Amino acid sequence: MLRIALKTLFGHHGKVIGMVIGLAVASLMMTQQPATMMSILGRTYSFINDVSQPDIWVMDPMVQFVDDAKPLADSKLGLVRSVSGVAWAVPIFKTTTVARLPDGNTASGQLIGVDDSSLIGAPAKMVSGLTDDLRRTDAVFVNDEGAKLRFAQKQADGTLRPLQVGDILELNERRAEVVGIARTGPTFSSQPVIYTTYTRARLYAPAQRKIMSFVLVKAKPGHDVLELTHEIREQTGLAAYTAEEFKELSLWYFIRNTGVLINFGMVTLVGFIVGAVVSGIMFFNFTQDNLRHFAVLKAIGATPRQLLGMVLLQAAIVGAIGYGIGIGLASIMAMLSSTFQVKFTYSLLAFSAGGVLVICLLAAGFSLLKVLRLEPAVVFKG
Amino acid sequence: MPTVECRQLTKVYGSGDTAVHALRGVDLTVEAGELLMLVGPSGCGKTTLISVIASILDGTSGECRVLGQDVLTMPAGDKPKFRLQHLGFCFQSFNLNPCLSAAENVAVPLLIAGWKYARALARSRELLAQVGISEKADVLPDQLSGGQQQRVAIARAFAQEPDLIVCDEPTSALDSVTGEKVMQLVREMTHRTQRSVIVVTHDARIFKFADRIVAMEDGRIVPPKEEVAGGFDRLPPAYVETTDGRGQA
Numbered sequence: 240m241l242r243i244a245l246k247t248l249f250g251h252h253g254k255v256i257g258m259v260i261g262l263a264v265a266s267l268m269m270t271q272q273p274a275t276m277m278s279i280l281g282r283t284y285s286f287i288n289d290v291s292q293p294d295i296w297v298m299d300p301m302v303q304f305v306d307d308a309k310p311l312a313d314s315k316l317g318l319v320r321s322v323s324g325v326a327w328a329v330p331i332f333k334t335t336t337v338a339r340l341p342d343g344n345t346a347s348g349q350l351i352g353v354d355d356s357s358l359i360g361a362p363a364k365m366v367s368g369l370t371d372d373l374r375r376t377d378a379v380f381v382n383d384e385g386a387k388l389r390f391a392q393k394q395a396d397g398t399l400r401p402l403q404v405g406d407i408l409e410l411n412e413r414r415a416e417v418v419g420i421a422r423t424g425p426t427f428s429s430q431p432v433i434y435t436t437y438t439r440a441r442l443y444a445p446a447q448r449k450i451m452s453f454v455l456v457k458a459k460p461g462h463d464v465l466e467l468t469h470e471i472r473e474q475t476g477l478a479a480y481t482a483e484e485f486k487e488l489s490l491w492y493f494i495r496n497t498g499v500l501i502n503f504g505m506v507t508l509v510g511f512i513v514g515a516v517v518s519g520i521m522f523f524n525f526t527q528d529n530l531r532h533f534a535v536l537k538a539i540g541a542t543p544r545q546l547l548g549m550v551l552l553q554a555a556i557v558g559a560i561g562y563g564i565g566i567g568l569a570s571i572m573a574m575l576s577s578t579f580q581v582k583f584t585y586s587l588l589a590f591s592a593g594g595v596l597v598i599c600l601l602a603a604g605f606s607l608l609k610v611l612r613l614e615p616a617v618v619f620k621g
Numbered sequence: 622m623p624t625v626e627c628r629q630l631t632k633v634y635g636s637g638d639t640a641v642h643a644l645r646g647v648d649l650t651v652e653a654g655e656l657l658m659l660v661g662p663s664g665c666g667k668t669t670l671i672s673v674i675a676s677i678l679d680g681t682s683g684e685c686r687v688l689g690q691d692v693l694t695m696p697a698g699d700k701p702k703f704r705l706q707h708l709g710f711c712f713q714s715f716n717l718n719p720c721l722s723a724a725e726n727v728a729v730p731l732l733i734a735g736w737k738y739a740r741a742l743a744r745s746r747e748l749l750a751q752v753g754i755s756e757k758a759d760v761l762p763d764q765l766s767g768g769q770q771q772r773v774a775i776a777r778a779f780a781q782e783p784d785l786i787v788c789d790e791p792t793s794a795l796d797s798v799t800g801e802k803v804m805q806l807v808r809e810m811t812h813r814t815q816r817s818v819i820v821v822t823h824d825a826r827i828f829k830f831a832d833r834i835v836a837m838e839d840g841r842i843v844p845p846k847e848e849v850a851g852g853f854d855r856l857p858p859a860y861v862e863t864t865d866g867r868g869q870a
Binding site: 240246249250531538539541614616618 | 668672675677678702703705719725729738
């Protein structure tokens with residue numbers, strides 16, 4: 240019976256192609272759009288990912304997301320260090336700055352000042368140079384994306400030359416030598432990231448009395464991290480979050496305050512609706528065209544269960560093909576796109592598979608109603 | 622035991638003022654191994670009667686015993702299995718699935734019954750050989766002539782070795798020569814296998830193949846004296862429409 244179902248399905252090439260295209264479009268949009276959204280939203284906390292050593296981030300209680308650093312007095316560092324359970328606590332500075340490039344052009348970027356002695360907060364992956372090179376005079380690291388794009392310099396022949404180790408930048412009218420290129424997560428605004436030491440960052444940033452953006456804290460071995468965040472809050476009056484909590488805080492700020500979720504959500508919804516309508520109508524028409532054959536099967540003695548199995552198999556087959564093509568197209572688009580580093584997580588694939596499944600069930604459901612209500616006596620109508 | 626025994630069988634479509642009485646107390650018996658033709662003008666209830674006998678349409682009242690079981694009181698859930706085991710169908714427009722080969726179309730009842738595909742296909746090739754088109758087993762229906770398609774449909778009707786086969790206008794879409802050949806085949810297979818066959822037809826050319834002809838009018842079987850054994854000539858002409866004008870009132 241299932242073989243009959245498949246042969247009947249593939250005997251209607253045009254309708255199968257239509258159904259598969261509808262489902263492929265739905266699958267593509269339900270995968271590619273949320274993946275792009277996740278990629279964009281993931282950039283909102285890429286800095287927290289890049290600074291992987293601390294367990295806890297301490298900040299001004301009014302901070303709403305990672306780029307919303309509100310400077311703290313340096314005295315707060317000692318306060319945090321005094322909390323029992325803190326193994327170490329180091330400052331980190333984060334601000335925006337404008338760099339003058341070797342060719343005289345200027346470009347804005349993020350300036351990160353990491354602890355002078357431990358270099359905690361410095362990028363973990365170096366493309367060229369060593370982390371210790373940051374201790375050299377006027378030393379800065381630049382992230383590779385920034386070096387290749389915004390900080391690249393136009394050559395006489397029109398080509399772009401990425402910023403390289405040895406190049407000299409001017410930050411706040413001070414010399415800064417590029418001693419390393421680091422690999423970091425892409426930022427939300429795609430700005431280049433410049434790393435230097437905390438002390439030197441004071442000079443590279445416009446003058447201000449307080450510059451400490453966050454205090455990075457490591458819990459003592461065996462000390463509960465969540466409990467330590469409560470203790471820091473109580474004893475310092477500052478906000479303290481685990482890295483995961485801080486990521487979530489940043490993520491939700493962007494979800495609440497930007498149209499990212501709504502825009503991508505709408506496109507995803509449109510994809511679902513278009514897929515459901517196109518595939519649903521095509522599948523219904525396919526069933527309608529074969530209603531007489533279903534009636535013959537019923538008259539001969541096919542049970543409702545057998546007919547149900549046939550229709551569901553047909554829906555499942557076009558669903559699987561459409562889903563596969565949609566995922567394939569989404570993967571190709573992701574590979575061709577240099578702007579976003581899109582990742583297809585298992586949950587995302589399950590989400591789009593669920594969407595396709597719902598479409599198939601809806602299409603099959605309407606068709607099944609028609610088939611199961613069908614009076615087999617219609618076989619005798621000419 | 623007769624294959625079919627209907628007593629005061631009625632079928633009413635709708636209710637109240639709009640009720641249509643398609644069958645008005647039909648009494649009919651079909652014996653085992655008998656080829657019975659059911660004739661009468663359009664709308665007289667022939668198709669309704671075979672639909673009720675075939676248990677694909679519910680009767681309203683009376684009794685309709687097929688192989689001893691009253692199909693009017695049979696639970697709806699039991700009917701598909703009953704049809705599969707005891708009934709074969711042959712349709713006016715053949716109703717072959719255009720996406721399946723001739724052999725696969727014949728195999729449909731066997732596959733519904735749960736046969737393995739290879740075994741069902743082997744059996745359907747045997748049946749196609751019996752109806753004389755074994756060489757067309759792998760051909761799609763639209764590549765077959767009308768007569769060949771009806772032979773496939775007949776093979777399908779006999780696939781499950783049913784006790785009763787109902788045929789609705791089996792020759793109306795065929796030319797006279799092909800129609801006669803098809804009916805010759807039905808008759809041969811019926812008598813060879815001792816099955817009962819009810820043929821609904823308007824086609825006077827095939828009356829000679831009947832063991833008995835029963836005429837209907839206005840939802841009733843006409844009185845027994847008007848039943849005709851073995852031929853068209855004794856049938857009241859008003860009940861029959863023929864393509865060549867014979868029997869027209």
